[in-house]
Amino acid sequence: MTFLSPWWLLLLVPVLGLAAAYLLMHRRRTRYAVRFATLPLLEKVAPRQPGWRRHAPAAAFLLALTTLGFAAGRPEVNLRLPHEQATVIVAVDVSNSMAATDVDPNRLEAARAAARTFIENLPDTFNVGVVAFSGSTQVLAAPTTDHDEAAASLQRLELADSTAIGEAVFTSLDQIASMAAAQDDADTQQPSTGPDRGATDGQDGAGEPNQQAPERIPGRVVLLSDGSNTQGRDPEQAAQAASDAEVPVSTIAYGTPDGTIDLGGRQVPVPADEEAMAELADATGGQTYTATSGDELEAVYEDIGSSIGWRTEPREITPYLAAAAFLFLLGAGAMSLRWFARLP
Numbered sequence: 001m002t003f004l005s006p007w008w009l010l011l012l013v014p015v016l017g018l019a020a021a022y023l024l025m026h027r028r029r030t031r032y033a034v035r036f037a038t039l040p041l042l043e044k045v046a047p048r049q050p051g052w053r054r055h056a057p058a059a060a061f062l063l064a065l066t067t068l069g070f071a072a073g074r075p076e077v078n079l080r081l082p083h084e085q086a087t088v089i090v091a092v093d094v095s096n097s098m099a100a101t102d103v104d105p106n107r108l109e110a111a112r113a114a115a116r117t118f119i120e121n122l123p124d125t126f127n128v129g130v131v132a133f134s135g136s137t138q139v140l141a142a143p144t145t146d147h148d149e150a151a152a153s154l155q156r157l158e159l160a161d162s163t164a165i166g167e168a169v170f171t172s173l174d175q176i177a178s179m180a181a182a183q184d185d186a187d188t189q190q191p192s193t194g195p196d197r198g199a200t201d202g203q204d205g206a207g208e209p210n211q212q213a214p215e216r217i218p219g220r221v222v223l224l225s226d227g228s229n230t231q232g233r234d235p236e237q238a239a240q241a242a243s244d245a246e247v248p249v250s251t252i253a254y255g256t257p258d259g260t261i262d263l264g265g266r267q268v269p270v271p272a273d274e275e276a277m278a279e280l281a282d283a284t285g286g287q288t289y290t291a292t293s294g295d296e297l298e299a300v301y302e303d304i305g306s307s308i309g310w311r312t313e314p315r316e317i318t319p320y321l322a323a324a325a326f327l328f329l330l331g332a333g334a335m336s337l338r339w340f341a342r343l344p
Helices: 006-036 039-045 052-072 107-120 147-156 165-188 235-244 274-284 294-309 318-340
Strands: 075-082 087-093 127-133 137-144 219-225 249-254 260-263 266-269 288-291 310-316
Touching: 006 052, 052 318, 087 107, 087 137, 087 165, 107 127, 107 147, 107 219, 107 294, 127 147, 127 165, 137 147, 137 165, 165 219, 165 235, 165 274, 219 274, 219 294, 235 249, 235 274, 249 274, 249 294, 274 288, 288 294, 294 310
Parallel strands: 087 127, 087 219, 219 249, 249 288
Antiparallel strands: 075 310, 127 137, 260 266
């Protein structure tokens, strides 16, 4: 917690003084009773352990003053909040190696289930799209806030030959760029709100900007693959394009080193290329993961979702502390009236 006006916390000093005075008066009252009361009446006049009701209103009153003192300092706390907008493209490898059964029931089915969970847990305001890639790429779902449609498109994943990781990144970037272009078109179609509607290029009649430039919608690619690039443009070219577009690519190298598939009656090894996936993620500022089981893959998607879907922002909580102080004062008054027929 931080304070925007820390000097106002000095108001807590007199509150501490008031608390000390209360304790001092309580001790003096006890000593007075011991000195002047007869012993038979001592227990009634000054009991050793006063009932808690006697001190509850005063405690609530002091707590209210303390809360008001903190509120005067305008405290801020960091809150985890969802981004209002973002475009996320989930790119799933559907090369034949995804038929390997080293992950139950197989790599493709486990990836499909985890990707669906990831999409459904994204904030509702996110645009999410799905790209499938093997030797070529296919946009199964264009970016939209209809997450149910995007999740349903995962049922259309079908295995095919080759792996074009670079092309998958380029296709994903195109989808993100199309969303940015649509946003720009929507912004330019909005009527000017400045006093001089004849002004152009975002300026008013005096040549000054009349409105702030629209905030750029962030984009992210989440790419899952279990093999090396075998077709299309190199992942290095794709990484450079993603870096230039300021779009991080998070990668998941999926499968175990012992994964195999059956090709014509012989077992062909299909280990995940973790090094290539890590290089692609590092070059674009994304995150890299490995997943060797369905549970691990789901955890990876959850981790990526939290890094995309939330941000930490400072928020002032002064109104909440003021409301709490009001409730403490109300409680102090209610207890005092109920038990002692007077206000504290």
